[in-house]
Amino acid sequence: MLYFDDTTARRVGAEPNGPGTHDLGPAWHDHLVEESDHLLPKLPLDELLAEVQSRLQAVVAARDGVHALLEAVVSIGRELDLETALRRIVEAATELADCRYGALGVIGDDGRLAQFLPVGVSEQEIARIHEWPHGRGLLGLLIAEPETLRLAEISEHAASYGFPDGHPAMHSFLGVPIRIRDEVFGNLYLTEKRDGREFDEQDEIIVKALATAAGIAIGNARLYDATRRRETWLDASAEVTQALLSGTASEEALRLIARHGRGMAGADTSIIVVPEEGGRMLRVLAVDGVDGSDGDGDGGVRDMAFSAEGTLSATVLASGEPRAVPELRRDAAPMPVLDRLPDGPALLVPLGAPPSVRAVLLLAKRRGATPFAEPAVRMLHAFASQAAVGLELADARKAAEEHGLVDDRERIARDLHDVIVQRLFAGAMSLTATARLIDRPDVAARIEHVVEDLDATIRQIRSTIFALQTSKEDRATTLRGRLVTLVESAREQLGFAPGLQLVGELDNAVPDDLAEQLVPVLQEALSNAVRHARATRVDVLVSAAGGVLLLQVADDGVGLPAERHESGLANLAQRAERLGGTFTAGPGQDGGTTVRWAVPLDQES
Known part of the structure; x- marks a missing residue:
């Protein structure tokens, strides 16, 4: 191996001018020195080796990152369930960027966050957060300007809004938009690079590549989810309609609607609230899932009545439009039933259209759960509208049957009055006249006793006629x-x-x-x-x-x-x-x- 200094060029181990030394001459020496200045930097050998090792490690890390990225792309591409796919995307992003927290924010039609899926935050930590993200600050900046944003310190950015009470501390930040064709679906938010490091250019490149693959996976999951929702909606609507048209009682049908609505929405609890006293009061008529996942308990909620003033249910009854909220706030909606429900995302869906909204289907999830997405809201609104039509048809059929029954009862009452009573009355009159012609007192007394029995029978028949001609509603209001x-x-x-x-x-x-x-x-x-x-x-x-x-x-x-x-x-x-x-x-x-x-x-x- 050759080495070079400022004056000579020698073989390693040779003594100056000693045996084995080949004197190349001054000209050759100068030429070698000049070439060495171009071939190697003037750095110690250890530093050169460290630089080479560092670059090799970077190449290996890049290779591992590409492999991890490919595995993540394949993993999220296999998911067809939309909710599962979204959560897997966030988990893959946090693993690739080696950070502690991650989230995916889905942008709604109103330009605000419709869904927010966090990763790295426990349920206990979520419960301590005072307010769920709405899309302000840096989150809102990425919604308004869907471009990659990388920060070393969140609080130093001009758009930083701060964190609500109970929110974990966060410093470094990387935000990347997710696009489905030309549509911005949402944003990936990553914070707290591990070991106090900052997100670098390599993190940005990998997460952007993941976001591109995520857009394709989300598009496929959307198509699958839409097909599955349609099938679920058709099955639930068919079962409810069949139950209503087969004579199922209205309250039982409402419980069936509550059960299917809860299953379709993936909610923890569902209740149906109906208006009373001209809309001044509300009453819970159907409950599903209050006392656990089996859906059998009502937790004392069924038949609970409360004032409609200031409640979200009253708002939905008046507007006839569904209402989704990120969390059920007991101070904002004074409904005593809320104390028995989860305090997470909620959806209120009207059963019917104004001005004849029959009831409100309220669906609630636990705190920290995924809010109700817009496609789910539309599906549940369609299901509730179909169920309301079924209820109207069932009521109309019941009214027609009752009218037919009333007609039959009136016909029977007329026949009893015009034929039976008149004949009995005529017979009693004839017996009375006959008794006056009989000389034997004992026979006349027996005939008079029969006449009294006939009079009693006539009175009983007239009471029966009244009962036939009186409906259940009239019975409750007359003596x-x-x-x-x-x-x-x-x-x-x-x-x-x-x-x-x-x-x-x-x-x-x-x-x-x-x-x-x-x-x-x-x-x-x-x-x-x-x-x-x-x-x-x-x-x-x-x-x-x-x-x-x-x-x-x-x-x-x-x-x-x-x-x-x-x-x-x-x-x-x-x-x-x-x-x-x-x-x-x-x-x-x-x-x-x-x-x-x-x-x-x-x-x-």
């Missing part, structure tokens, strides 16, 4: 209807249908205050018959005639027990006494027990 409903409700406990006679114009002749007293009296009398009588027949008579309101309940049971609590009967007696009337309870003419409760109709006199 006759309330009495009929109360007597019918005793059928299951007694094991047979009690007889009911309603005499006089009860709805017009009985004041409201007396009606409010009469209903609980009848309820108590029937309750006593159910518990103590062991009867096979119970007859109820309510009459408003001769200025007296009379209630009589007679049974053919075992009579009043010898040992009994007088609280129920005493209560009936006290009610009659306060109203200036009378109350008796004792054996009937044919056995059993007869309860009579009578008060004057004119309470002012």
